[in-house]
Amino acid sequence: LKTGDWKTCATSGFCRRGRALSARAEEAGSSWHSPYSLDPASVSIAPADAAFTASVRSSIHPDAKFGLDVRVHEDGVVRVRMDEVDGLRKHYDEAASWSLIEEPSISHDVQWTVGKKDVRAKFGANEVSVQFSPLKVTLFRDGHEEVVLNGRGLMHMEHFRTKEGTAVPEVAEADDGAQKPLQVNAAAWFEGEEQDAWWEETWSTWTDSKPKGPESLSLDINFPNHGNVYGIPQHATRLSLPATTGPDAEYTEPYRLFNADVFEYLPDSPMSLYGSIPLMHAHSAKSTVAVFNSIGSDTWIDVKYPKKGSTQTHWISESGILDVFLLPGPTPEKVFEQYARLTGAPVLPPAWALAYHQCRWNYVSSDDVRGVQERFDESDIPVDVFWLDIEYAEGHKYFMWDQKTFPDPVEMIQDVEALERKMVVIIDPHLKRDSNFPAYQLASESEVLVKPKSGEGEYEGWCWPGSSSWVDFFNPGAWDYWKSLFQLSPRADGKWSWTESTAKVGIWNDMNEPSIFNGPEISMPRDSIHYGGWEHRDVHNINGMLFTNHTYQAAALRADPPLRPFVLTRSFYAGSQRFGAMWTGDNLGTWEHMAVGLKMVLANGLGGMSFAGSDVGGFFGNPDAEMLVRWYGVGIFNPFFRAHAHIDTKRREPYLLDEPYRSILRDMIRLRYAMLPVWYTAFHEASVTGMPVLRPQYTVFPKDEAGFAIDDQFYVGASGLLVKPVTEKGATEASVYLAEDQVYYNYFTHEAYRGSARGKHVTLPAALHEIPVLIRGGSIVPTRERFRRSSPLMKADPFTLRVALGADGAAQGRLYLDDGETYAHERGELVWRGFSASMDKKGKGRTLRIASEDLASRDPRGAVERGALGAYEARNAFAGAVEPVRVEKLVVLGLGARPTSVRVEGADGGELEWEYVAGVGADGKKEGKAGVLTVKDPAVSVARDWAVVVKM
Template identity: 70%
Template sequence: MWSPGTFLLLLLPTVLAFKPSDFKTCSQSGFCRRGRALAERSQELSSWHSPYSIEPPELSPHQPGFTTNVHSSVYPNVKFVLDVIIHEEGIVRVRMDEENGLRKRYNEATQWALIGEPLLSDDVLWTVDSKKAKAVYGSKKDMELVVDFNPLKITLFRGGVEQVVLNGRGLLHMEHFRTKEDSKLAEHIEGEGQSVLQVNSAAWFEGDTQDAFWDETFSTWTDTKPKGPESLSLDITFPNHAHVYGIPQHATNLSLPSTTGPTARYTDPFRLYNADVFEYLADSPTSLYGSIPLMHAHSATSTVAVFNAIASETWIDITHVEKGGVETHWISESGILDVFLLPGPTPADVFTQYAHLTGTAPLPAHWSLGYHQCRWNYVSSDDVRGVQDRFDEDDFPVDVFWLDIEYAEDHKYFMWNKKTFPDPVEMTKDVEAVERKMVIIVDPHLKRSNDYPVYKRASELEVLVKPKSGEGEYEGWCWPGSSSWIDFFHPGSWDFWISLFKTDTIDSQWSWTESTNNVGIWNDMNEPSVFNGPEITMPKDNIHYGGWEHRDVHNINGMLFANHTFQAAEARTDPPRRPFVLTRAFYAGSQRFGAMWTGDNLGTWEHMAVGIKMVLANGVGGMPFAGSDVGGFFGNPEPEMLVRWYVVGAFSPFFRAHAHIDTKRREPYLLEEPYKSLVRDILRLRYSMLPVWYTAFRETSESGVPILRPQYVMFPEDDAGFGIDDQFYVGSSGLLVKPVTEKGVKEVSVYIAEDQVYYDYFTNQPHRPKNRQITLPANLDQIPLLIRGGSIIPTRERPRRSSPLMKHDPFTLRIALDTSGNARGEVYLDDGETYGYGKGDVVWRGFGAESTKRKGKGIGAVRISSVDLAVRTQVGAYDPKNEFARSVGDVRVEKLVVLGLEKKPLSVGLEGGSELEWEFASKDGAGVLVIKDPAVRVVDDWAVVVKLE
């Protein structure tokens, strides 16, 4: 008999490379075939309309919604129920389920995705006639929801213009529960030679054969389907929006291309089915590690979105139609219809509406925004110490060192391999001694061994996923060999999982006492990845808590793992500190539990480029704390590529270098010159900009607007920018970056949507767009980075070994005046570790530059000021002299750099105070004023006046 190790050696070559044959196409998925076939049949029949209709609801004029019965001319004896509810902010929720069916459809996706039941609107006026019900609402009374009764169609209007249409093409189809005997009868009737369309319309509607109703085979695996067919099909149309975004995670353009019609780029629909895809393609609709069923639709006049709260495998066809709209067709394997319409009308509105449903990314630990160094694997305690020493010797800043799976004895997580890591606590404390952290991997699979206390206890608690029989424990294969998986849908697993992360308990049998409270956690393989399973994941007929099949909950599975890990890490301390958790698999709402990365990318220029698009798409999907592995997980990138990739990483919210076990070591200190110094400069640039990143995270944690902002988000009325996904803005800071993702590039063209001055971040050179373009030099030692006129950028310029050591460093303010001579910016600070900000322990300053003009003589003076934004927004029980503000009371602003002055000032001084030391230089009409040490503190109100006349 083969040992687990032998089995894995035989298996690994097949899983460590992408093979299309490992994963289904739509044509190999029974329910997707059925859904697409329905769409094709409907197009062939010009008179086709949906068989679903509803009973006119009983409505009082001001109630928020209604419930009514749904009838199907195809299934006259099957009962369905429809709920249509209007919530606050104009969000519309549409639910449909089978009533009193033979079985129950999965209806708990929103239990995990939503932060609570959304509040009902109290601003609705309904009218009903024999054909439709219409609701008018909104502050301007310009929103209308029209529900047509027969056939059922639901349309959202704004200002009389269609925004979203459900079932407008008649593709709604909820496969009802039945018995095999019912299906055989249908076959028998058809076999009598009767007309399919006249006598057995169900056969035309569902197809004239039972296509994978009760079982389905893919490769060597057979998926039994004891509940029979239960798929859900729905067409969602955006008649007046030419671009759609979202539905991460896919390696493709931000503006999603067509999968059907004459402009189709792909032949398969986009798939949402969390999967462990090694070496994934850089341009494909293939499903990857996470699934967020959220789609934005955008035009120059409005933005809307749909959140289709379903947890099962889903395929989405997209068709860009000639008249400028987009038709989509969503085909899901199981679950109820539960769709939220987010009315916008701006991108920012949609982000906030979605955040109010599913939550925002929490304010992360400040150190997690620094640079993370990882590979599979640092092999010993001495290796970790040696890597840290080399970073210090070569003056590279770094905040976090990571350990992959080889730290664990026989891949038994929480248990150290004492041969290579004999002193894990001492090693970790050595890293922490210079204000750095460690992140350690904990995967969801448990080695099935009675000498592994975690598995033994989970088995005793009966909280492991069960096989299709519903008895015992499911056994699959992963890194430890024979493995089982904790069922995080089971409430009995939650306290157990939290107990494992405790570091101060005497019950060391299943507590991670050989750790510290500062250690971050890396949740990998949580799709879940099963090496010997269908599509390298868990069989769909496995059983979870509540009797639900894995098919029902697959896309939520990884989210729950990260959810409970986040809670476990948070519970290590009292009062709790902000944990750091990185997850590979995710679902709607996963943003509440930490960061994600784009998985096992390749060290190629194409993967570098698509990684930017994927991070942007994740931000659109509500998951902003995202990044791609710098350098690529697989391969050995050449130095030029690695330098460019560090720029991409430095301008990603999550910034980590990572590499496969078979790659050469590529820590930045190993590079030859000039590449070594170039990467050092890039890392220092990231650290100098940490105030920008942390301030952007504060805004995102409140509003849900992503940290990396695509062109369409910044300029929603500019059609020419809607498809741009190779440049982006960082929060509302005014920083615009266009990373270089091709070999040998010497210059780049940056698209500018406005008649505004932009300044080169490094040279201070002003640029005004010509034909909406700015051309910038982009040699290897140059980063195409611009400051938008009207912005103030706060930075900390002192090189440090790690970010916590910067706490008392002074600030530099870059003040980039716009064409009117004004600018604004802000900086947000707190202790970066605790939740003290919730009670007002913050420093949140707003900076402004206001110019006064003399008639016909340009700018006469510029007043640069600092005000307390926390007072104005009433953060918690805020006191300007709060504990944190006192702790950083000595932090000063050491330099002001003013860009855009047309001439040398006459004087520069504190308002009501003395003259300051300053220098002014002008080249080619570009004036730069540097005010040295204005002797002001970051916690205070102050003003500096620059007089030009």
């Protein structure tokens, strides 16, 4: 890391001002009060909606006017919006429009009441109060303060002013003769004496011209009754965010949200990284709430824990309006649902995208790609996707194949696709300024490139191809241009399009922070001009998302009927989950990066970006065999599973390792493939409910305080799989925390462990070939245990169901299937099954009934993202196609007694073949090897209702 490449709060004018404001408030103590107040006379309540507007004034700038708009949405989310009214200029007010999937519906039921001191509204257990003077917004639940805005009086929206006007502020006010001591600056107690970096700012060798002057936004957001905050990805830090101010501060800098290409980033730091999601969860044993601060500019966030069980945060943004959404929860599930309703749930990816991705900077030629594919097949290691980094493109002109090394791109892609594999090709947002490069030339012609600060011409910066320009995706004119580039068939107008490609090629969007080598903080000058005259500073964090948004849309149009595209992005913002996957960027091949990558993936999941992963093996460096094996152990449990390596590294494809490492890697990758049904089902649930695919401990056990800070183990969707990847050198065992009085089974050895309601740590074997994976008692896990060269080749293969009996003798599980590549599932072409096991005591013995039922018929709205499915036809064409797919094996864990009979329920159900290995039962207190019943080939269809009855 070159620290000099990056600003600190102290070298960033507006952050310096924000922290100074906070310091003055701290010093003033109880005498401090916010200068902002609401004019009660101005309150105007909408007749039918739970919305009101009002005027806000600041005592230090009586001439500045502000308008406040507060609404309660149908789901109880409270949106607080404040902007300057009739100012000299406009603050950027479009950030939310890029994030929200639609204008949220305002409640018609909730009523605002104007009181003496505040305006109030009650809904359910919640109540929101907007206090007049000083202005303060509080969300209560059962009378307790959940979220407080401006409770510490740090809210400050710097209004637009003229350079001259502010040079002699309010001196003329001394109308009773200039005898009394001159108050040079009436705002000084709040804003400070100096015009610190108001009109221009020089940092390193760059000068930011700041034509609009000071316009930053400071806001304190407090959670007086929540002791843990999570989210605001992306930072390389723990899930439960360490303090940045106060006595127990672990960092001296605030968390920063400023999308940046940080070379060799630190594994423990509040520094900004490639993506920014201004969403923070606050959690206590009583409730979970969240705040979505919809802002697109550089933002610094101080976190302080003034006392146990209480959190204060301070958000300082460079520009934009105040537009904050208070998500009332009160559970993690509710928060995820509320956030998904605002910015959208993660898109359901094509199924193959959940399989193994093999990348390297760079596979150097089409023959190299074919060679890698051959080596995988010789070693019988499954892989679905081969990636091409920037060197495929001649002169780094993306789309343009280097004819010398890739003379036959379409044939190469077809050779890969012949085995139902896919290729992903990188397309970066910087366009080489070369008039012979169609993508640049067409953009230049249609004038959709970002402009320099003059507002004229094309902004020019330096990136991989040398001198480059950037498409301004804020410009609607750029959207059709971008789509047209991806057209597979020659265009009618004769213009260029990427015909040397196929409809299934995935797209990798890198460097979209944007990364600009000769720009300030390796990015675009903040005074560069986007569409509508907005400066880059206003939209910086949103910029990367628009690029993937339009790439996603463009890629979807290549086939008819359309195929679900796969797009990977490095930069992201709130809403990016609608366009595909992200990865944690250029990590290092160290144990620290391996460990923190997992925490980052969990944090991104909280922010909606469930489809996340870290480069397996570490981007930089040459990991030894032990580290590489452990990294695959992490990778197969990352939602996005891709091995990638820097151009300077040695090749490290799994087949290159010596034994026993090669076989260990092969078995790990095969485990990922066996579990693909679990992953796809978890992604399906995420796409409907917004629940993250990887679930941190506190989201599963929100009342167990001992689990709030746990971020090195997690549950995979609702499957009941509890995983703790090993990220330590030389480990031989791992300690896993169990939060409940329930039996857990080692996935591999069937060892039964007993948790405790008070919380308990159990120790699992974790030699190099072992990954600590437990199945929570009460879960049914569907897998496919035949190994193919690629995941689509598994589509006719049978399923295995692991029935892990809970302490009560019951278990549930789910399985979602569709064609994995089109949008036919949105029309009900899908199979969504619920599995259940229940124990009955009838007559002499006991009976275990394991059954499969159709969930989609029962809950058609839960079957498809955003409830698009009106009705469901169980006999749909897809269900027909998978009808022959059977369950080939049932493995029942925790059966304490030997069965007397196992039959398929119904007409001619003869006795099935089965094996029983005696061991401990799910009930009781005993640990040790669980009793395991293996039922051979019940030959029941995965698409149909059935039941298998086990009598004991």
